[in-house]
Amino acid sequence: MAVRGNQFKTNTFRDKGAENAPGKSSSSRQPKEKKEYLPSFDLQDGRAVKIVGLFFVILSLYFLIAFTSYLFTWQDDQSYVIDANGGWGNLFKTAEELKDAGVDIPVVQNWLGKFGALLSHQFIYEWFGIASFLFVLAFFIIGYRLLFKVKILSISKTLGYSFFFLLFISLTLGFAHGFWGESPHYLEGEFGYWSNKLLSAQIGAAGVAGLIAFAGLTILIIAYNIDFKLPERKEKEVYLDNETPDYVNEVREKFAQNRAAEEPSEPIEFPVRDKPPVNNERRQQNVVLQPSRFEEKEEDKQVIAPVVLSPLATNLPLATSAAAMPLTVEPTIEEEKEPAFTIEKTEEEKKSDDLVEQFGNYDEKLDLSGYKYPTVDLLENYGTNKISVNAEELEANKNKIVETLNHYNIEIDKIKATIGPTVTLYEIIPAPGVRISKIKNLEDDIALSLAALGIRIIAPMPGKGTIGIEVPNQHPEMVPMRSILNTEKWTQNTMDLPIALGKTISNEVFIADLAKMPHLLVAGATGQGKSVGINSILVSLLFKKHPAQLKFVLVDPKKVELTLFNRIERHFLAKLPGEADAIITDTKKVVNTLNSLCIEMDQRYDLLKDAQVRNLKEYNDKFIKRKLNPNNGHRFLPFIVLVVDEFADLMMTAGKEVEAPIARLAQLARAIGIHLVLATQRPSVNIITGTIKANFPARLAFRVLSKIDSRTILDSGGADQLIGRGDMLLSTGSDLIRLQCAFVDTPEVDRISEYIGNQRGYADAYQLPEYIDEAGEGSKADFDPNERDKFFEDAARLIVMHQQGSTSLIQRKLKLGYNRAGRIIDQLEAAGIVGPFEGSKAREVLYPDEYSLEQFLNSMDDKD
Numbered sequence: 001m002a003v004r005g006n007q008f009k010t011n012t013f014r015d016k017g018a019e020n021a022p023g024k025s026s027s028s029r030q031p032k033e034k035k036e037y038l039p040s041f042d043l044q045d046g047r048a049v050k051i052v053g054l055f056f057v058i059l060s061l062y063f064l065i066a067f068t069s070y071l072f073t074w075q076d077d078q079s080y081v082i083d084a085n086g087g088w089g090n091l092f093k094t095a096e097e098l099k100d101a102g103v104d105i106p107v108v109q110n111w112l113g114k115f116g117a118l119l120s121h122q123f124i125y126e127w128f129g130i131a132s133f134l135f136v137l138a139f140f141i142i143g144y145r146l147l148f149k150v151k152i153l154s155i156s157k158t159l160g161y162s163f164f165f166l167l168f169i170s171l172t173l174g175f176a177h178g179f180w181g182e183s184p185h186y187l188e189g190e191f192g193y194w195s196n197k198l199l200s201a202q203i204g205a206a207g208v209a210g211l212i213a214f215a216g217l218t219i220l221i222i223a224y225n226i227d228f229k230l231p232e233r234k235e236k237e238v239y240l241d242n243e244t245p246d247y248v249n250e251v252r253e254k255f256a257q258n259r260a261a262e263e264p265s266e267p268i269e270f271p272v273r274d275k276p277p278v279n280n281e282r283r284q285q286n287v288v289l290q291p292s293r294f295e296e297k298e299e300d301k302q303v304i305a306p307v308v309l310s311p312l313a314t315n316l317p318l319a320t321s322a323a324a325m326p327l328t329v330e331p332t333i334e335e336e337k338e339p340a341f342t343i344e345k346t347e348e349e350k351k352s353d354d355l356v357e358q359f360g361n362y363d364e365k366l367d368l369s370g371y372k373y374p375t376v377d378l379l380e381n382y383g384t385n386k387i388s389v390n391a392e393e394l395e396a397n398k399n400k401i402v403e404t405l406n407h408y409n410i411e412i413d414k415i416k417a418t419i420g421p422t423v424t425l426y427e428i429i430p431a432p433g434v435r436i437s438k439i440k441n442l443e444d445d446i447a448l449s450l451a452a453l454g455i456r457i458i459a460p461m462p463g464k465g466t467i468g469i470e471v472p473n474q475h476p477e478m479v480p481m482r483s484i485l486n487t488e489k490w491t492q493n494t495m496d497l498p499i500a501l502g503k504t505i506s507n508e509v510f511i512a513d514l515a516k517m518p519h520l521l522v523a524g525a526t527g528q529g530k531s532v533g534i535n536s537i538l539v540s541l542l543f544k545k546h547p548a549q550l551k552f553v554l555v556d557p558k559k560v561e562l563t564l565f566n567r568i569e570r571h572f573l574a575k576l577p578g579e580a581d582a583i584i585t586d587t588k589k590v591v592n593t594l595n596s597l598c599i600e601m602d603q604r605y606d607l608l609k610d611a612q613v614r615n616l617k618e619y620n621d622k623f624i625k626r627k628l629n630p631n632n633g634h635r636f637l638p639f640i641v642l643v644v645d646e647f648a649d650l651m652m653t654a655g656k657e658v659e660a661p662i663a664r665l666a667q668l669a670r671a672i673g674i675h676l677v678l679a680t681q682r683p684s685v686n687i688i689t690g691t692i693k694a695n696f697p698a699r700l701a702f703r704v705l706s707k708i709d710s711r712t713i714l715d716s717g718g719a720d721q722l723i724g725r726g727d728m729l730l731s732t733g734s735d736l737i738r739l740q741c742a743f744v745d746t747p748e749v750d751r752i753s754e755y756i757g758n759q760r761g762y763a764d765a766y767q768l769p770e771y772i773d774e775a776g777e778g779s780k781a782d783f784d785p786n787e788r789d790k791f792f793e794d795a796a797r798l799i800v801m802h803q804q805g806s807t808s809l810i811q812r813k814l815k816l817g818y819n820r821a822g823r824i825i826d827q828l829e830a831a832g833i834v835g836p837f838e839g840s841k842a843r844e845v846l847y848p849d850e851y852s853l854e855q856f857l858n859s860m861d862d863k864d
């Protein structure tokens with residue numbers, strides 16, 4: 001194991017590649033970049049706002065320190081700050097001058113010097129007393145908001161409340177202080193003192209107290225809408241009598257009559273009143289309520305005219321409106337704080353730390369450290385990629401849409417166009433009252449009037465409140481792969497398995513993460529761009545991933561589509577041991593490979609379990625930090641992407657044999673880094689079965705031939721209205737996004753695989769676990785106890801101890817190769833210790849405890 005060299009882990013070529021990207025240095029982009037670096041003092045630029053924010057934050061801190069200091073030093077500084085001795089005029093006077101002016105102590109004690117003393121005196125003594133601290137709060141909130149753009153409290157509310165409380169606190173303290181003090185005090189300031197004096201003279205002390213109480217309660221009502229509740233009285237009537245609508249009185253009377261006569265009652269129809277009805281039709285529905293005690297005498301029915309609820313009646317105020325209903329919130333029990341503790345490092349952790357210190361982190365790329373990622377030069381430059389929709393085309397389409405809609409009496413308020421590479425999206429806002437379904441029904445008519453194929457109407461546009469009409473451009477623009485891989489969005493991308501799918505209809509580059517999808521189903525009629533789509537997925541992964549991080553399992557029943565990738569076998573492909581070709585074309589081999597992937601999945605889960613992590617990323621992180629011992633079977637796990645080019649063909653020939661492992665992989669493989677991409681021409685229900693569909697939330701549809709096909713793949717129409725040549729719809733469960741697929745031509749793919757293939761690779765393709773088709777093999781009769789493996793007994797004990805009949809367990813714990821472990825498990829089956837092969841599930845263990853196993857093993861030895 002080449003552990004020692006792993007401390008050298010440089011990979012600068014990747015960045016170099018990105019820097020060398022031709023598009024980056026192209027002259028067309030430079031002026032723009034330069035412009036961005038020019039300093040700008042524009043107000044909108046945000047710098048001025050930050051400066052003002054900073055000023056306010058510092059001002060608030062200054063006020064806080066000055067005011068706090070004032071509370072302790074005001075007596076010392078009093079002779080300096082009072083107006084009689086010069087006040088603010090003293091600020092620039094020398095000590096001698098101050099002495100002459102009659103200041104006893106010319107040196108101020110305030111922590112912020114003369115200015116701090118004068119400022120605090122002004123605010124606290126001469127103005128609002130200690131309520132002036134509210135200035136600190138207000139300045140801080142404003143400053144913090146402007147500087148960090150984080151909202152602690154609303155600025156307008158803060159200012160409003162601060163202003164109110166400034167006056168309120170000052171007045172209240174002035175009122176309280178008035179009972180024992182005869183001159184202004186720093187508690188209330190001169191404002192509080194004099195305003196209290198003034199008010200008391202006008203309305204008396206009781207009046208001032210009332211005013212203060214009124215102001216205090218008013219602000220509480222404004223802020224919290226507090227309730228003033230008298231002691232509860234039992235509520236008898238739902239309605240006040242003068243508000244009771246006639247029909248209720250009528251019903252009540254009838255009830256009263258019935259009750260008085262002790263006669264069975266007629267069904268009485270009550271309007272639904274307790275919940276506001278949804279629409280007018282529902283409002284008129286009545287609920288028939290038949291009190292059970294009146295049920296017996298059906299024949300004595302008296303007909304009471306049903307009371308029909310008029311729509312207005314429901315608008316009556318409910319007796320207990322939601323706003324008036326008090327809500328009490330139970331105080332939650334605060335969680336106990338966890339006691340502070342320190343984590344002692346275990347022996348193993350210390351060991352791994354030592355290893356990391358000695359050799360650095362494990363570098364999975366080390367074996368191919370000289371590997372060079374493909375560069376965009378290998379891709380074709382297809383010209384300008386400018387969208388060529390002219391103004392006349394836009395105008396003409398707009399007019400046609402408006403005319404068609406007008407023709408059907410649909411008025412619209414606004415229309416706007418977004419030009420994409422293949423289609424232009426016209427978003428319309430219909431006039432109020434226009435039904436969306438009406439526009440949706442006109443899809444064909446609009447298509448006819450625009451004389452264009454591939455019109456798609458999205459009504460309403462999700463999250464936009466408009467209706468979208470996608471109209472194909474007369475000259476659709478191709479989206480070359482190169483133009484996407486040159487963008488910053490791609491080069492800066494840090495997704496696990498980024499795939500450059502193309503551009504959206506608003507011309508934005510669209511990159512998805514296959515690891516998050518986590519599997520992708522691709523469908524499209526022949527010649528609509530499916531193969532190009534698969535090539536762009538593969539190419540994008542090849543551009544971003546190192547051979548150590550990613551392996552492909554390529555299945556190509558058509559035998560021609562993926563052959564180009566043959567050259568990267570020793571770098572990026574995975575295959576079954578002993579196979580000549582890495583690209584699988586034969587159905588039987590596909591079944592074996594899929595089952596082998598299931599075994600790989602199980603092995604990976606065992607490894608994850610052993611490492612006590614939940615997914616591939618955490619596992620690899622731990623492995624890189626040398627926390628997992630390779631001698632215990634741990635290894636760096638690359639992503640595995642299985643690509644099946646013609647899935648329909650497989651399903652036709654192998655059916656369930658293929659479906660079962662695919663469904664299992666799709667269900668379970670996401671966490672351990674195995675991702676599937678299945679492509680099919682025929683998206684019929686017997687190919688994309690329910691099980692498969694349920695596990696493929698991400699689906700990509702190129703143009704298909706019928707609405708039914710579109711429904712099968714996307715669960716909605718739309719794919720039948722695409723225009724082909726890479727026009728596609730991506731469904732990710734909730735969203736449906738129209739994209740123009742990135743175009744990568746065969747010669748480009750050829751160049752990329754040649755570029756990679758010519759570099760030094762691994763000795764062989766990545767070996768998948770061997771899958772032994774167990775049907776019919778290993779029957780009991782074949783078992784010869786004398787030929788049993790040397791590890792047979794150990795394996796038997798291991799399996800009974802763990803109660804888990806898995807080959808990988810034997811392989812790992814006894815450190816055996818897969819083939820040998822497989823042979824042992826066959827012998828264990830033949831000896832009747834484990835049950836038969838159950839697909840990719842662990843076998844049943846037939847001995848419940850080690851004691852019974854030992855007895856069995858002894859009996860075997862006796863026979864020998």
Ligand SMILES: Nc1ncnc2c1ncn2[C@@H]1O[C@H](COP(=O)(O)OP(=O)(O)OP(=O)(O)O)[C@@H](O)[C@H]1O
Nearest residue numbers: 478525526527528529530531532725726741742743
């Ligand atoms: N993204 C695209 N941009 C521009 N043109 C495209 C795009 N994708 C496909 N085309 C055009 O459509 C043609 C057919 O595409 P492709 O070979 O991918 O079809 P397909 O669906 O794989 O067909 P089949 O299933 O028969 O193999 C291409 O040769 C190319 O000219």
